[in-house]
Amino acid sequence: MFIAVLAFFHCSEFLLACIFMRDELSIRSWLISKAYVTAMAFALLEYLLEACAVPSIKIGDGGMGTISWLGLSLVLLGEGIRKLGMITARSNFTHNIRTKRHPTHVLVTRGIYRFIRHPGYLGWFMWCLGTQMLLGNPICVIGFAVVAWRFFSSRIATEETYLRQFFGDAYDTYAARTPTWIPFIP
Numbered sequence: 067m068f069i070a071v072l073a074f075f076h077c078s079e080f081l082l083a084c085i086f087m088r089d090e091l092s093i094r095s096w097l098i099s100k101a102y103v104t105a106m107a108f109a110l111l112e113y114l115l116e117a118c119a120v121p122s123i124k125i126g127d128g129g130m131g132t133i134s135w136l137g138l139s140l141v142l143l144g145e146g147i148r149k150l151g152m153i154t155a156r157s158n159f160t161h162n163i164r165t166k167r168h169p170t171h172v173l174v175t176r177g178i179y180r181f182i183r184h185p186g187y188l189g190w191f192m193w194c195l196g197t198q199m200l201l202g203n204p205i206c207v208i209g210f211a212v213v214a215w216r217f218f219s220s221r222i223a224t225e226e227t228y229l230r231q232f233f234g235d236a237y238d239t240y241a242a243r244t245p246t247w248i249p250f251i252p
């Protein structure tokens with residue numbers, strides 16, 4: 067299930083990049099970085115060590131336990147939110163943060179962006195916590211939450227500096243009325 071979740075995430079990211087991000091399409095469009103591979107290697111290590119030491123906490127009564135089902139639900143919800151954001155923003159959504167305004171770049175405030183300011187990041191945040199709940203990894207749930215929160219907090223601050231340069235007051239007004247829903251990032 068974990069491998070299927072990862073495969074779906076990366077293949078769908080690349081597919082959407084082929085459709086909406088042709089200008090920046092590269093091997094990086096699979097979203098597999100060294101930091102990411104290291105994090106997932108830690109996750110597998112935790113899973114294997116705990117599965118060897120206390121098999122019952124991973125296997126439960128022979129099927130997936132409640133935490134794993136909750137994790138899978140979080141994964142699916144996170145995927146849905148992120149992909150809806152990408153499909154709504156179309157070519158305005160780029161994997162790399164734009165530092166210069168592209169002539170076709172418009173501020174997206176409709177659809178899911180009416181309710182969530184950064185659906186791509188909220189969805190990915192939920193997805194990565196969900197993967198660790200799916201594996202039943204208590205240490206990585208906390209580790210991923212801390213690392214992902216710090217990553218998105220700094221990325222949102224950088225991205226919004228440029229969005230304010232591109233769209234001025236329109237972005238301020240939009241940001242003031244639309245929360246991120248990521249804890250402690252207003």
Ligand SMILES: C[S@@+](CC[C@H](N)C(=O)[O-])C[C@H]1O[C@@H](n2cnc3c(N)ncnc32)[C@H](O)[C@@H]1O
Binds near residue numbers: 164
């Ligand atoms: C990886 S995408 C993430 C988009 C958004 N932060 C999200 O989480 O859904 C980053 C690119 O999206 C653009 N972007 C972010 N919010 C936008 C918005 N509301 N309208 C148009 N472009 C946006 C940024 O300029 C940046 O180049």
